[in-house]
Amino acid sequence: MRRAEAVREAERMLREAGITEAALDAKYLFFHVTGLNQMELLLYGQEELEEVQYSRYQQLLVRRAAHEPLQYLTGEQEFMGLTFRVNPAVLIPRQDTECLVEEVMKYASGKRILDVCTGSGCIAVSLAKLAKPEQVTACDLSEAALAVARENAKLLEAEIAFKQGDLFEPIEEIYDIIVSNPPYICTAEVRRLMPEVREHEPWMALDGAEDGLTFYRRITAEARRYLKPQGMLFFEIGCEQAEAVHGLMQKQGFGNIVVKKDYAGLDRVVYGTLE
């Protein structure tokens, strides 16, 4: 089959399976399998698609039609202009989280930073690469996630100290900045998310228990032991959690609390300073 025709056929198949971005996904998977780009598809679309590539393409299309996220099929996701490796052990980095990184970057130069619940390592690695911190430590409960984060740090040449454990359990030093994008969706709501997320992304990275605030409660309560005086705590939050997280931080002795919106105009980041 010719290349252009294979892409058209793929688009039809994904659309019939109810994939919203059928045309885009058909192309991305084609580029992934063939190593060609948009320009080459336009120029050489009438050439035959090699047999091996065709069957590899079909395998991935079947998985995408079953709502596996595109990024787990290609194995990567862009974040802060960097390419991160991903697999089903980690949450796929979201654009929302770039707002968190951008806020932290304003304060991060020359600082010691701790990223709690690092997942793919997208926050820790971006900060290490882009913000000139003195040092970055990142922790996660999941060994499988840490393996991905370590690979990302290596591929992107970021120096990070990784620790495995439950929140602060493996942490022994103190920091200027603690940052976290913890699981924050309430259990009932995780069940209602799109199948790509609900059935394929790690439940553990999404589920913030009954009211979605469990990790904010634990992290704000424990953070001061790992922060220098005037240290800062940064969170990504769900768009309806600003007030609750603001309250939790205040209760634990944080002041100058700021809420920032994401590009969609929704509350997305909360941070404050230890008083």
Ligand code: GLN
């Ligand atoms: N910190 C990681 C991210 O922002 C993982 C977040 C999570 O697992 N909840 O992608």
